[in-house]
Amino acid sequence: MAIQARDKRPRSxxxxxxxxxGTRIVSGVYAPGEYIPNEATIGEELKVSRTALREAFKLLTAKGLLESRPKLGTRVxxxxxxxxxxSDVLKWCFESQPSPEFLRALFEVREVIEPSAAAIAAQRASEEQIAAIEKxxxxxTEAETETEDHILADIDFHMAILRATNNEFMVSLGESIKTALTGLFRISSSQESEYVGSLPGHKAVYLGIRxxxxxxxxxxxxxxxxxxxxxALESLGQENQNMDVAV
Structure with a gap:
């Protein structure tokens, strides 16, 4: 059965x-260890040139998703x-209905990094950096719920803490996973009660650092x-239940 390509063409x-x-790979359409269709097949399906395909393969290879095997083809x-x-791999994962296991893994990474970052920020942050966290x-608190503004404000809060560690590795890591934070906040803050309910916790973190x-x-x-x-897990479970009912 032919796969329906998404019509989301960017500039290139x-x-x-x-x-x-990439979305096919992370969603399991092309499973790890599987060889993807050859250039002629994919090019005909997507109506693109071999040059565009080869550039895309290079990009996906650099992201660790593909590898070329001489005389055999390209494998996941x-x-x-x-x-x-x-950032692209994370975005594709979130667009492909992330599993509870995927979300837990992301939160485990955050639980390793962010509590320590908050502790370091409490020791090292300048007054300007503390003011940025407060801002x-x-x-x-001022953002309208269920809008992009409250998600961006939430991201700014966590990124301000990472910057306040004055540790270039933590800051760089935070920039790398900003896409993941956006996806997580869209899931875990999808309901007004959850977002409002998280505000006291954010304030407590800020006060500890201050x-x-x-x-x-x-x-x-x-x-x-x-x-x-x-x-996040409860919201994801509810979304899956709604999808099951719709089906």
Missing amino acids: VHAWVAYEL RPKESWNMFD AYNAM DRDPERARFEMKSLLSKSVRG
Whole structure:
């Protein structure tokens, strides 16, 4: 059965082809270890040139999704080889209805990084950086719920904390997973009650950092993330139930 290509072409054709094939890979249409159709087949289906296909293959290879095998073809690499911190790969995963296991894995990464980041920020943040965290929190309280504004304010809050560590590796990692944070916040903050309910936790993290109390900041961030993962999984479960009913 032919696969229906999505009509979401960006500025460059090869980027659109990479998007189309990338979403197929992360959603399991092309499974790890499987050889994807040859250039002629995909080119005919997507109505693109071999040049565009080869550029797309290069892009997906650089992201760890594909590998070329002489005389055999192009194969999907094992999941452990995928660059999961790549913004495109993360975006494709969220567009492909992420599983509860995927969300738990992301939250586990956050639970490793963000409580420690909050503790470090409480020790190292400048007054300007603390003011930036406060500004982001205030923007969260003022943002209209169920809009892009409250998601952006939430991201700004967490990124401000990572920057306040004054650790270039943490800041860089935060920039790499910003796409993941956006996807997570869209799921876990999809209901007004969940978003409003998270505000006291965010404030507690901010106060711990402002008061220069590392262990309190660490504890409050860990508590905030624990509640967030429950909200995200519950929201995902509800979405799946609605899809089952619709089917």
